[in-house]
Amino acid sequence: MQYAVVTGASRGLGEAIARQFILKSVNVVAVSRSGNEELKALADEKGVSFHHVSCDLSDLDDLNEGLNQMIDLVLHKDTHYVYLVNNAGVIEPIQTVGQLEAEAVQKHMQVNVTAPILTVNRFIKEANERDISLGIINITSGAAEKTIHGWSTYSSSKAAINRFTQTLALEQEGKDHTIFAYSPGVIDTDMQGEIRSSSEDAFADVGKFRKLKEEGELRSPEEVAGVLMNLLEKPDKIENGQVYKLYDLIGK
Numbered sequence: 001m002q003y004a005v006v007t008g009a010s011r012g013l014g015e016a017i018a019r020q021f022i023l024k025s026v027n028v029v030a031v032s033r034s035g036n037e038e039l040k041a042l043a044d045e046k047g048v049s050f051h052h053v054s055c056d057l058s059d060l061d062d063l064n065e066g067l068n069q070m071i072d073l074v075l076h077k078d079t080h081y082v083y084l085v086n087n088a089g090v091i092e093p094i095q096t097v098g099q100l101e102a103e104a105v106q107k108h109m110q111v112n113v114t115a116p117i118l119t120v121n122r123f124i125k126e127a128n129e130r131d132i133s134l135g136i137i138n139i140t141s142g143a144a145e146k147t148i149h150g151w152s153t154y155s156s157s158k159a160a161i162n163r164f165t166q167t168l169a170l171e172q173e174g175k176d177h178t179i180f181a182y183s184p185g186v187i188d189t190d191m192q193g194e195i196r197s198s199s200e201d202a203f204a205d206v207g208k209f210r211k212l213k214e215e216g217e218l219r220s221p222e223e224v225a226g227v228l229m230n231l232l233e234k235p236d237k238i239e240n241g242q243v244y245k246l247y248d249l250i251g252k
């Protein structure tokens with residue numbers, strides 16, 4: 001049996017990734033604070049199992065409890081492959097250094113860095129003990145490699161995820177896991193709405209992002225998830241530890 005654990009599958013890119021796994025008859029475990037009835041209904045229609053693990057990834061106790069549930073749901077004797085998509089992410093705080101609030105920074109780092117690291121840590125341990133192969137996809141951002149006014153926290157958290165992915169790939173060399181990061185470009189999701197609602201003081205380039213929306217330059221979550229699915233269908237072309245960028249994959 002194949003499973004896909006997708007964090008942040010209640011909306012946005014994660015929802016589209018979960019939907020496409022269901023359409024490929026992969027059983028899905030969706031992890032987020034809120035549920036998604038449409039995904040559940042689609043899974044029922046396709047005869048695929050769908051579970052929602054309700055979990056606030058910014059809370060360590062909740063994460064540990066959620067991880068126990070994820071492991072129980074997907075790692076059992078009939079399992080031969082598990083995709084783990086660390087997609088849940090936050091952009092806030094969008095703010096210049098000097099104006100950052102401690103709680104917002106701590107929550108950001110917990111969701112964007114600590115939770116994916118600890119999730120992979122647990123899955124690698126349990127999967128290696130059972131000889132089950134994993135496909136680990138960490139969702140990153142072009143911001144990891146750019147210096148953007150007002151985005152110090154987000155750029156730092158995504159840079160950390162890229163380095164984590166590379167280190168994990170090095171350590172797991174010789175094992176039958178697929179490990180990479182996926183940089184999805186700009187997508188028409190709630191996160192982009194949060195970006196556009198920033199002030200120019202907090203984020204100097206906010207105008208550029210408002211223009212992207214006005215000019216229809218944001219891609220749909222379905223298209224972006226589809227590019228990831230195409231990549232997953234060519235495992236021989238995947239080099240572990242790499243950051244795959246949507247723009248390179250589609251040649252634009």
Ligand SMILES: NC(=O)c1ccc[n+]([C@@H]2O[C@H](COP(=O)([O-])OP(=O)(O)OC[C@H]3O[C@@H](n4cnc5c(N)ncnc54)[C@H](OP(=O)(O)O)[C@@H]3O)[C@@H](O)[C@H]2O)c1
Pocket residue numbers: 007008009010011012013014031032033034035055056057058086087088089090111139140141142183184185186187188189190191192
């Ligand atoms: N949108 C873009 O242009 C863009 C560009 C580059 C990279 N990305 C990356 O793509 C990924 C998905 O982004 P998106 O645009 O789809 O974002 P989104 O629409 O804001 O959705 C974020 C998802 O993360 C979950 N999440 C947030 N905080 C959480 C928490 N504390 N605990 C559990 N789940 C939490 C949300 O679920 P609940 O609220 O239900 O918990 C939701 O499902 C992120 O890693 C983001 O950094 C996005």
